[in-house]
Amino acid sequence: MLRARVAGHICVDLLPRLRADLPLPGELVEIGPLGLRLGGCVANTGLALSALGAPVELVAALGDDVLADAATTLLSVVPDVDAALQRVAGRSTSYSVVIDVPGEDRRFLHHVGANTTFDPAVVQVTGTELLHVGYPQLLPTLADAGGAGLLDLLARARAAGVTTSVDFATVDPGAADARDWGGLVRRWAPLIDVLTPSVDDLVTVFPRTFSAAGEVRGLPIADALAAQLVQHGAAMALVTAGGAGMCLRTAGTERLRHGGHVIASLPDEWANRQLWSPAEVVEPVQTTGAGDTATAGLLFALLRGLAPEEALRLAARAAALHISGTAPLPRWDGAAHDSAVLHGPLDGKESA
Structure with a gap:
């Protein structure tokens, strides 16, 4: 089985179970228990890849506080995952408070913490066939100096024949270090x-193109954005659009052949494809991390050499299983016609 390395942003997600009626200033209301889990690209995508059956190594930075202890404990119970997690003295561990009020879109309060110290130079490009990195918007060492940190890492991977993958996050419009994210994406994409990325991510990356998030919902916009990313030089782009579904666009044969080994070895049926999948209707148990899980589904399909239609189906199915509360994801058994990942029930129970 081909191997994957997932590097970059990691955090601890704090998930209070809230009521629909939030308190007024000065009030106290009873809420449910606090959920605590690993989050960020490294945990969400990396652990989903591992659950599906891919050998995975995680590379990220933690602080030296109690949240770092919690993250290490949470990771220690996950089987078959290699982790190179640096503990940075004097730094706090990144965390997100997920404000999920019934009937409303989620809100996030995020502390980037030790992710500001993430050093792309320590990420090895040997011993793996695929390198996935997320999220440059929350890792200043990747975006500083005109994006040189990520550019150098991608160039090292390309020189080693490693397939490269990148996921984005939404950008805080009020951040003091506002950047030309559109320009950076165009520089990195080749x-x-x-x-x-998600549509929401790209709204903040290309703010001049889209003036308001309410104008950019649905599969047609996701497809147009995926096509735009391929035009900028990416070999393929999967753009998720929340409850609407997701779209996959791929470049021509020549671009695929110039990618890392995993991409270069794909059959010609992967070239110049335009595919989309509606989201499965499930009873939502959790939505945080669904996009990262869709990414894991696509990357796993690439590692296994599946057809593009199967790859998109696996990405959509993995996201639906995650949303339904299935944890961990079912292990891929290699038989698409009877795989639990593609056709099993969405019952929100833990998989065997």
Whole structure:
């Protein structure tokens, strides 16, 4: 089985179970228990890849506080995952408070913490066939100096024949270090084989193109954005659009052949494809991390050499299983016609 390395942003997600009626200033209301789990690209995508059956190594930075202890404990119970997690003295561990009020879109309060110290130079490009990195918007060492940190990492991976994959996050419009994210994406894209952002991510990356998030919902916009990323130089782009579904666009044969080994070895049926999948209707148990899980589904399909239609189906199915509360994801058994990942029930129970 081909191997994957997932590097970059990691955090601890704090998930209070809230009521629909939030308290007024000065009030106290009873809420449910606090959920605590690993989050960020490294945990969400990396652990989903591992659950599906891919050998995975995680590379990220933690602080030296109690949240770092919690993250290490949470990771220690996950089988078959290699982790190179640096503990940075004097730094706090990144965390997100997920404000999920019934009947409303989620809100996030995020502390970037030790992710500001993430050093792309320590990420090895040997011993793996695929390198997935997320999220440059929350890792200043990747975006500083005109994006040189990520550009250098991608170039090292390309030189080693490693397939590169990058996922984005939404950008805080009020951040003091506002950047030209559109320009950075255009600079990085020719060295990125797989891009897997959401529509919401791209709204903040290309703010001049879209003036308001309410104008950019649905599969047609997701498809147009995926096509735009391929035009910028990516070999393929999977753009998720929340409850509407997701779209996959791929470049021509020549671009695929110039990618890392995993992309270069794909059959010609992967070239110049335009595919979309509606989201499965499930009873939502959790939505945080669904996009990262869709990314894991696509990357796993690429590692296994599946057809593009199967790859998109696996990405959509993995996201639906995650949303339904299935944890961990079912292990891929290699038989698409009877795989639990593609055709099993969405019952929100833990998989065997």
